[in-house]
Amino acid sequence: MPTDKQRIVVVGGGGAGSLLARSLSSKIDITKQSLTLVTARPFNVYLPGQCRTTVSDQGSLEKKTLFPYDRLFHNGKGTIRIATAKAIERNASTVGGAVVLEGGESIGYDVLVLAPGSVWEGPLAYPNDPEGVESHLSIWRTNFAESTHIVLAGGGAVGIEFAGEIKDIWPHKKVTIVHGNSALLNDTYPAKYRALLERQLLARGVEILYNDFVEEIPLPGPASITTRRGMQFDDALIVPTRGGRPNTDFIRSCLPNLLNDTGQIRVRPTLQTLDYPDIFAIGDCTDWNEQKQIGKYYSHVSVCAANVIGYLRQVKTMKVYKGSYEMIVITNGQNGGASYFGILWGFIFGNWVSKVLKSKHLLIGLSRRNVGL
Structure with missing residues (x-):
């Protein structure tokens, strides 16, 4: 019309x-x-x-x-x-x-x-239809629970946060992060912050394999793979955590x-x-x-x-996006994590601040209010 x-x-x-x-x-x-x-x-x-x-x-x-x-x-x-x-x-x-x-x-x-x-990819690849959500969650939750070894393919924020959530529920489950860089995240963030994240993960028993890649991601379930540099993982759940x-x-x-x-x-x-x-x-x-x-x-x-x-x-002058300083809060389960604020010389905070800012509640309530809920 x-x-x-x-x-x-x-x-x-x-x-x-x-x-x-x-x-x-x-x-x-x-x-x-x-x-x-x-x-x-x-x-x-x-x-x-x-x-x-x-x-x-x-x-x-x-x-x-x-x-x-x-x-x-x-x-x-x-x-x-x-x-x-x-x-x-x-x-x-x-x-x-x-x-x-x-x-x-x-x-x-x-x-x-x-x-x-x-x-x-993987757990974050939700189906479009509501009927498929229950099945999607059931498949991944069952695989996380039943797997004795979980390999996270990617050591960015997604991989780090998955590792923390897994360790919260199953402290003794074997978790390995395979990351293509020589340190977690990427070079946007200072070495001191990346090292803090590494120490937090190692303290919880997470293993980290640097400078290596998982080339192909199998379907959810126990699988055997060999990384680009020849490391073999058998009977492991391979979870893509490489970002979108x-x-x-x-x-x-x-x-x-x-x-x-x-x-x-x-x-x-x-x-x-x-x-x-x-x-x-x-x-x-x-x-x-x-x-x-x-x-x-x-x-x-x-x-x-x-x-x-x-x-x-038809106004003549438009607003301009100038970007913003880099900041990030990465959780390590519900009670830990690390935060970085890239203002002045840069500020780094550990578990307590990160828990208050994000880890405990994931900003769910605030984010729901921002869309009218």
Whole structure:
């Protein structure tokens, strides 16, 4: 049906997309604009809670860490569309276009915001349908419980946090991290902080194999593998903890000029894409040179929401995203962890501060409130 309203479409209902949709719903004039959130799942997977959620059923955390969209929009000023975006079509002679959904239906837009997030492996690769969630959790929880040796393929934040959660429940279970670097995490973080994380893991009996890689990940269940450098693991559960990759394949098929070589969306400081001022991008999918973390989303949303409204109003001056200092809190179970704040000369904190900031509660309550729950 034809409409005179300016159409805002957000693709991706994860951490960044849901925060942006909520923010925009507080800013739009529903007599002049419409807002649609296109998301493949009827729930938002709160990623910082998933290492604990998928390892065991203690606390039934899936009831708290899979956020419904019931109360996302302020005063109901928005529409949720549960569907998978398959392509973007541009109008031939004007700005705007349409998002093509799986099945062929199109949703027109005057402004499009891309927040598709990342594609994950293993326990973090939740199915889109609610019926599949119970089976997914059951498979992984059973495998974590029954395995005598767990190999975590990746020593970034995900691998470290999985190791801590496993050791909380099964202190004597054998856990090995295989990491391709010579220290945990990456070179963004100072050696002192990375060494603290290592000491905390070793103190809990976690073994760490550096400068090596798990090339292929078998299906969940006991398996035997050989690493790139020849280390063999037999009858072990191999868990991919290597982080996600940009969920942008649907963009490459239609607007490949939006992406860099690694699949990230190229953006200006206004968070508009390089070639299309009516297409914005936020979250982990952007090519901004920073560590990809939920903490960055709030700054992305502040800039993007203001600029979307500004673009529709044809303002001349847009807000600029300047990045932020690096900070991270990595849990080591419910009572431990290590924190780094990259301001001034850098501050590092250990178990007590990390427990208060994140480890005990995983910021679940705050994050639920931020999406209206």
